Amino acid sequence: MPLLPEARMVLHASGTWKLFVLTGYEPREWLAYSFNRAEPIPTVPECVAVLAALGYEVRGGIGWKWDATTTGTRRRMFVKVPVRLLAAPVAVPPVGGAA
Template sequence: MESLPQARMGTQASGTWVLYVLTDAPLLESPGHDFGRSAPMPTPEERAQVLASLGYGAADGAEWEWHETRHAPAAAHLWAGIPVRPTPPAVIGGSAA
């Protein structure tokens, strides 16, 4: 069975939403995007646009799965993940863009 990369979205220590793709590269070198806001949560359409700009798309039939991690009794961290596939570069006028 093929192992697909996973995109994850959550909030950073600053509170802003960030989306990144887990690759074989070190985490700090993984492709990512900071939405620059803490509210509202990025919509599914915004997430799809960001994934596309990073060269990825959701795997066939995949949906975002939400998780909650508790670091302390009063502190919960919400994050989501989705399997992704690299997307081929767009072809414009017969050549790759």
């Protein structure tokens, strides 16, 4: 299974949840969306709606999975899922705000 594109949602350094679509290995290439909140954690339907607004969908049959990165003694949790481009972007009004 190809590694990219992949959607990841993290609790950003700003203290709010952000969803990124990793489309390349350079972060400046990634699409991003900020939910502008720390709580409650965005739901799967909210994330799916944001992905659709960005022109992506979850690859069939694959679910979201929690993972973590470790930098020194700091561990950062994130949720990820493989995605693919939609044939045509869907006009879905996202919740929250653009990044």
